[in-house]
Amino acid sequence: MGNRKIFSLAFLLLLLTLLLFACNNDDSADSGTDTGTDSGDTGDSGDSGEEKVLVFGRGGDSVSLDPITVTDGESFKVTKNIFDTLINFGEQDTEIEPGLATDWEAAEDGLTYTLTLREGVMFHDGTEFNADAVVANFERWAGGDADQFPYYGSMFGGFGDEDGHVIESVTATGDYEVEFKLKRPQAPFLKNLAMSPFGIASPTAVEAAGDSFGDNPVGTGPFTFVDWSRNDSVTIEKFDDYWIEDEPKLDRVIFRSIPDNSARLNALLSGEIDLADGITPSDGATIEGDDNLQLFERPSMNVGYLGMTVTREPFDDPLVRQAMNHAIDKQAIVDAFFEGRAEVAKNPIPPVISGYNDNIEGYEYDPDRARELLAEAGLPDGFDMELYAMPVPRPYMPDGQKVAEAIQSNLADIGVNAEIVSFEWATYLEKAANGEADAFLLGWTGDNGDADNFLYVLLDQDNIGSNNYTYYENQALHDLLIAAQTEVDEDVRNDLYMQAQEIIHEDAPWVPLAHSTPLLAGGSNVVDFKPHPTGSDKLSAVDLE
Amino acid sequence: MSQSAVENKKVQSDKVAGPWKEAWRGFRKSKIAVVGMGIVIFFILLAVFGPLVTMQGINEQNLPERLLPPSSTYWLGTDDFGRDILSRIVHGARISLWVGFLAVVGSALMGSLLGILAGYYGRWVDAVISRIFDIMLAFPSILLAIAVVSVLGPSLRNALIAIAIINIPNFGRLIRSKVLSIKEDEYIMSAKAIGMKDNRILFSHILPNSMAPVIVQGTLAIATAIIEAAALGFLGLGAQAPAPEWGKMLADSRPYLTNAPWTMIFPGLAIMLTVLGFNLMGDGLRDALDPRMKS
Numbered sequence: 065m066g067n068r069k070i071f072s073l074a075f076l077l078l079l080l081t082l083l084l085f086a087c088n089n090d091d092s093a094d095s096g097t098d099t100g101t102d103s104g105d106t107g108d109s110g111d112s113g114e115e116k117v118l119v120f121g122r123g124g125d126s127v128s129l130d131p132i133t134v135t136d137g138e139s140f141k142v143t144k145n146i147f148d149t150l151i152n153f154g155e156q157d158t159e160i161e162p163g164l165a166t167d168w169e170a171a172e173d174g175l176t177y178t179l180t181l182r183e184g185v186m187f188h189d190g191t192e193f194n195a196d197a198v199v200a201n202f203e204r205w206a207g208g209d210a211d212q213f214p215y216y217g218s219m220f221g222g223f224g225d226e227d228g229h230v231i232e233s234v235t236a237t238g239d240y241e242v243e244f245k246l247k248r249p250q251a252p253f254l255k256n257l258a259m260s261p262f263g264i265a266s267p268t269a270v271e272a273a274g275d276s277f278g279d280n281p282v283g284t285g286p287f288t289f290v291d292w293s294r295n296d297s298v299t300i301e302k303f304d305d306y307w308i309e310d311e312p313k314l315d316r317v318i319f320r321s322i323p324d325n326s327a328r329l330n331a332l333l334s335g336e337i338d339l340a341d342g343i344t345p346s347d348g349a350t351i352e353g354d355d356n357l358q359l360f361e362r363p364s365m366n367v368g369y370l371g372m373t374v375t376r377e378p379f380d381d382p383l384v385r386q387a388m389n390h391a392i393d394k395q396a397i398v399d400a401f402f403e404g405r406a407e408v409a410k411n412p413i414p415p416v417i418s419g420y421n422d423n424i425e426g427y428e429y430d431p432d433r434a435r436e437l438l439a440e441a442g443l444p445d446g447f448d449m450e451l452y453a454m455p456v457p458r459p460y461m462p463d464g465q466k467v468a469e470a471i472q473s474n475l476a477d478i479g480v481n482a483e484i485v486s487f488e489w490a491t492y493l494e495k496a497a498n499g500e501a502d503a504f505l506l507g508w509t510g511d512n513g514d515a516d517n518f519l520y521v522l523l524d525q526d527n528i529g530s531n532n533y534t535y536y537e538n539q540a541l542h543d544l545l546i547a548a549q550t551e552v553d554e555d556v557r558n559d560l561y562m563q564a565q566e567i568i569h570e571d572a573p574w575v576p577l578a579h580s581t582p583l584l585a586g587g588s589n590v591v592d593f594k595p596h597p598t599g600s601d602k603l604s605a606v607d608l609e
Numbered sequence: 610m611s612q613s614a615v616e617n618k619k620v621q622s623d624k625v626a627g628p629w630k631e632a633w634r635g636f637r638k639s640k641i642a643v644v645g646m647g648i649v650i651f652f653i654l655l656a657v658f659g660p661l662v663t664m665q666g667i668n669e670q671n672l673p674e675r676l677l678p679p680s681s682t683y684w685l686g687t688d689d690f691g692r693d694i695l696s697r698i699v700h701g702a703r704i705s706l707w708v709g710f711l712a713v714v715g716s717a718l719m720g721s722l723l724g725i726l727a728g729y730y731g732r733w734v735d736a737v738i739s740r741i742f743d744i745m746l747a748f749p750s751i752l753l754a755i756a757v758v759s760v761l762g763p764s765l766r767n768a769l770i771a772i773a774i775i776n777i778p779n780f781g782r783l784i785r786s787k788v789l790s791i792k793e794d795e796y797i798m799s800a801k802a803i804g805m806k807d808n809r810i811l812f813s814h815i816l817p818n819s820m821a822p823v824i825v826q827g828t829l830a831i832a833t834a835i836i837e838a839a840a841l842g843f844l845g846l847g848a849q850a851p852a853p854e855w856g857k858m859l860a861d862s863r864p865y866l867t868n869a870p871w872t873m874i875f876p877g878l879a880i881m882l883t884v885l886g887f888n889l890m891g892d893g894l895r896d897a898l899d900p901r902m903k904s
Contacts, residue, residue, distance in 0.1 A: 326864060344864060396672040400689070463864070466689065469850045473670040473690070484850050 115315040116608045118590070121328045121337035123457065125295045125321045128278035131261045132205055132213045137459075137509065140260035140600035141341075142298050142319055146188075147263025147283030150179060150198065151254055156363055156594050158513025160254050164193065164264060164284065165242075174249030174552045181240040185307045187266035188288040195236035200267035202234040215261040218521065218530070220250075249550045251557055252514040259512050260600055286312040286604035295321055306604070313592075313607040325457055329585070332357070338590055338608065343583035345403035345462050351585045360584040364407070365414055365597035367518070368460035368507035370471065370575040373499050375535045378447055385572040387437035388503070389427035391478045392471055396429075398578050401466050405583065409576035411565050412518055416597075418554070419515040419561030424569050426576075434478045446479025452496060452504035453486045459582035459599060460507030467577070468505060496533045506533060509599045515561045520545045523568060536573035635897035642893020648886030656706045659699035667692065667700045668851045676869040686871040688862060694872065697853035698879050704854050705883065708769050709835040713827050715773035720780025721823060725811055727781065728788025739785070742778035750775045750833075751840055758846045765854070768847035772837045776830055783826055787819035825895040832887035839880050855880050 122141060127134045131143035152163035165179040185193040205216045206224055213223075221228035230253075232245040246253070256262070269282035281289050284307070287300035298319040302312050320337060322328040325344045332340040343351065343359070351359045372379040372388065379385055394408045410426030413419070438444060453468030454461060461467060465486065472482045482503075487495060496504045508531075510517050521527055524545050525537035541564055548560040568574075584595055589609045595601055636642055671691035679686040685694040727738040745753065757771035791797060792815070800810050841847035842856030850857070855876045862872030 326866075346864060346868060350867070393672075400672040400675055465850070466861075469690065470670060470672065472851065473668065476668075486845070 116313070117316045117318065118314050118339065118603065118606065118608060119318045119320055119337040120339045120341070120603075121320050121322045121331055122341040123321070123323055123325070123328070126292075126298060126319075129281040129289065129292065129298070130265070130278035131263045132216060132265075133278060134261070135215050137599045138321075140598075142300065143263055143281065143283075144260050144285070144600045144602050145287045145300055145317065145604070146281050146285045146289055147260075147265065148185075148285050149258050149260070149263050150181075151258040153258050153513070153596065153598065156596060158255065158258075158365070158510075158597065160258055163258065164198075168254065170254075174251075175246045177244040177246070177253065178237070179242045179244070181242065182307060183240055185284050186305050187269070187284050188282045188303055189266050189269050191266045191268045191282075193264070193284050194239050195242045197267050198242045198264060199234050199236050200270075201264050202231070204267075204270065205262075206231065206234075213261075214530075215259070218527070219256045219259065219261075249552050251549060251552055252512060252516050255512040255514050260598070286602070287317060290316075297321065308604065312604040314603065317603055323456075325462075332585055332587070335587070339584060339586040339593065341582075341584050342457055342459065342462075343585045344457070345401070345405050345583060347585075348403060348405060348583050356588050357585055358588055358590070360586065360593060360595050361405075362459070362582040362584060362595035362599070363416070363597040364579050364581045365416060365513060366460040366507055366509040366582070366599075367409055367412055367414060367579055368406075368458075368467075368505070368577045369409070369412070370503055370577060371496070371501075371506055371534045372503045372573060372575075373496075373501055373533070373535055374573055375499055376502055378441065378443060379502065381441045382571055383437050383441035384443065386427065387434040387441070387478065388475075388480075389572050389575050390430045390434035390437065391480070392474045392575050392577075393429040394426075394575075394577055397467055397470050400470065401463055402578055402580050406578040406580035409579050410569075412522060412568060412574060412576055413515050413561075413565070414510070414518075414579040417510065417513060417515050417518070419558040421562040421565040423562075424565060427572075431474075431477050438478060438480075444479075446481065448481045448483070449475075449502040451475075451482040451484050452492060452501040453484050454489070454492060454505050455486045456489050458507055459509060460578070460580050461505060462580070464505045497529060499533075499535050501533075504533065511598055513597065515558075516545070516549055519561065519564055519568070520549065523573065534573040536571065538567060538571060541567045541571075632894075632897045636893050639893045639896060641889050642896070645886045645889025645891075645893060648882055649890055652702050652706060652883050652886065655699055656702040660703060667696050667853050676865060676872070678869070679871055685875045686869070688858070688872050689865060689869075694858075694875055697858060698855070698875055701853045701855045701858065701876065701879065702883070704765070704848060704852065705835050705838060705880070708765065708772070708838040709831040709887075712769050712772040712834040712838070713776065713830045715770075716776035716830070717780050717823055717827055719773070720777045721784050721816070723777065724781040724784030725788055725815060725819075728785040729792060729807070729811060729815065735785075738781065742781050745775065745778045748775075751837060754837055754841060755844070755846060758841060763846040763849065765848040765852065768838055768841040771841070772834050775837075776834065779830065780823060780826060783822050784819055787822055788815055791815050791818055821898040825891060825898055828887055828891035828894055832884045832891065835880065835884055835887070 122138060124138045126139040126142050127136050128139055129143055129146065131140060131147060148164050150163055150165040151168070152161045153159065154161055164182050164185065166182050167180040169178045170176070181193070181195060181198065187193060191197070205213050206229070208216065209223055210217045217223060221230045223229060230246050230248065230250050232247045235243050237243045263283055263285070265277070266282040269280070270277050273280050279292065286303055286306045288303045290299040290301050292298045299316065301316045302314065306312060322331055325342055328337070328340045329343065329347055331337045348359060351357045370392070372385050374380055398404065398406045398408050407415070408426070410424055411421060415422070438446060451468055451472060454464030457463060468484045472484055475482045486492070495501060496506065508518065508522055521531045523532055523536055523541070525532070525542050528535050528537065544560050544564045544567070548557050548564070551557040551560060586593060591607050591609055593601070593606045669692065674687055674691040675689050677683055677687040683693050683695065685698065688694055688697070723738050727735040753775045754771040757774055758767050761767035761770065797810060797814060800814060838847055839854070839856030839859070842854040843860040845860065848854030848857050858876040859873060862869070865872050
């Protein structure tokens with residue numbers, strides 16, 4: 065028994081020592097600097113004639129490396145560097161620029177597009193890139209279904225002979241000329257072509273690999289695929305015959321999955337990785353204050369929101385949904401959990417996107433008004449509900465659990481008793497898509513910078529069960545959104561979207577929370593890294609010093 | 610050792626003190642055990658009266674005042690929702706002690722019942738019960754608790770049930786071995802000989818005489834139960850937001866370890882001190898109640 069006492073005492077001492085260490089950390093910022101310098105040194109060694117290897121730390125693994133089969137950002141982060149698209153987005157915006165197509169021409173009626181292709185481009189497997197390759201890709205996609213190629217269906221309205229399918233035919237009118245014929249005009253057509261899922265794959269490799277193409281991707285991009293160990297890392301290396309001279313500058317890029325935000329930051333501090341995605345806003349100031357690190361802000365093109373399933377009581381009543389909007393103190397949430405690196409949202413689309421309706425007045429934080437609205441809806445004593453809190457940090461919502469707790473407290477003020485529940489990410493999305501949640505936190509990062517990619521995808525009745533998790537439907541809204549899709553005149557189109565936002569504001573299926581500025585961090589030796597608003601970055605111009 | 614043995618003999622020769630009083634004297638002799646009891650009493654008082662006197666609310670969020678360091682207004686600082694950490698720790702004492710106590714009472718009751726049955730009846734009853742205990746002890750206890758909670762669903766009540774369940778075999782085995790030895794004593798033999806019913810033998814004679822180790826094990830088990838509850842809370846399987854459970858407070862403050870270490874240090878200290886208190890007290894009790902000490 066004497067032993068036990070001695071042990072307890074020793075334990076106490078050990079804990080006290082640990083405590084002292086923890087307190088010490090405050091003023092010993094220089095200890096972090098030391099490790100930072102070390103990492104700088106290892107980076108330099110790459111400079112001296114050896115391989116330049118960039119390790120990119122991110123929150124999750126890719127689902128597949130065949131971009132057309134997936135919709136998740138972690139897959140596109142890799143495929144954007146293996147595949148090229150016919151049309152590119154600007155360096156840090158979503159304006160269209162030449163990609164594999166050097167030039168394009170649209171007919172007056174908006175029904176025919178003729179694309180001139182770049183000559184002398186090779187796929188990684190030595191196949192030549194030409195009009196036939198483009199046609200082969202579109203034939204493959206159009207011949208699939210929503211399970212195989214989900215993004216093709218939602219951007220081009222369907223597959224094969226289906227009525228909604230926008231593309232009537234894709235034909236090679238020359239060795240380097242392709243003609244697209246559409247059934248009806250589609251305003252964002254060229255922007256759609258620039259989206260990561262529509263990267264052009266080598267037709268011979270697709271044929272050879274069949275279903276396993278996602279494990280052996282072959283494109284024309286700056287890097288070729290080397291190796292993928294699931295849930296750990298994807299390795300790609302320089303493609304020597306890339307069509308832009310002097311690019312890529314790096315010899316090798318390794319994408320490592322490190323799910324925990326603080327573990328990823330520690331890996332960056334210790335020099336294990338060179339770039340880290342998904343930096344917690346509260347760490348932003350620390351990184352800015354460290355000479356060995358640099359902070360990157362990804363231009364904001366997203367929305368984080370609280371969705372309410374409008375088919376469930378009491379959220380079937382618009383008054384209740386408006387009350388929820390008044391009850392939540394968005395500004396406080398943005399200040400606390402986005403550390404101010406976000407803008408309070410009032411519309412489902414972010415302000416950078418054309419068609420944003422700035423005339424709408426957001427619901428003010430006003431608990432009294434919220435209580436009045438609840439009383440008007442016949443619920444003066446409030447109600448009980450389940451609040452889904454996302455289990456993983458996302459760029460549009462750095463910490464879903466904390467935001468949920470803040471909302472829970474706001475709702476308690478108006479007598480609504482919210483119980484926070486959470487599931488594993490895939491289950492969470494599935495349950496929300498099935499309409500099982502009363503209210504849920506979620507968000508969206510735009511893929512092509514078009515209002516259609518937010519309003520139609522997230523709130524139209526056509527997308528109930530897929531991306532419209534709220535089950536919200538409104539015929540007038542649907543008509544506006546479809547009209548906007550086929551409208552080619554930019555001003556008329558923007559006007560349609562403005563009206564659509566008014567309807568959504570009134571019906572309030574969401575509480576729009578914030579448009580965040582996602583943060584990344586890298587060692588000070590990383591140059592020319594320009595984060596793209598779509599969330600996936602082409603790394604061909606990036607270099608290590 | 611030898612000194613205390615002499616003392617014990619003196620006490621015995623007095624024949625004034627009852628067994629409990631005698632145990633108390635033994636207990637008092639160990640300074641460290643008294644310190645342990647002091648800590649435990651302090652936390653019990655905190656749990657009972659603390660919530661009545663803390664100034665700040667426990668769940669009222671005040672986001673502009675988040676992550677403030679300890680000051681005269683907020684003695685232990687504020688957490689990431691601007692809530693007073695002191696008030697939350699005080700309320701958390703109520704949760705932790707309550708869970709620890711109830712879980713141990715639950716497992717002691719179940720464990721004692723099964724242990725007595727196994728020890729007294731022997732044969733297949735013993736075989737079945739003992740094998741079940743063996744199986745339960747084969748799992749790391751926290752893993753078993755996680756399994757139980759994931760079946761029942763995460764909540765404080767279910768965490769309590771899980772902790773009670775995983776501690777049953779510890780008590781069961783203890784009682785069983787005690788019963789095995791008591792069963793052979795003359796007074797039980799004679800009780801049997803005069804035809805006393807099993808029920809009465811079990812509950813009026815065997816049970817009270819095998820209580821001492823249960824009390825010792827109970828105090829030590831409260832310490833473990835508090836840690837287990839905190840661990841489940843930390844994993845998000847115990848108390849749910851916004852309850853000020855210590856383990857959950859630790860988990861919530863993980864992102865602020867470098868920026869605001871007080872959010873983590875004080876709940877951690879609270880857990881450590883309570884557990885230390887119960888362990889020291891348990892050790893003292895064991896020394897005082899262990900029959901091997903009296904020869």
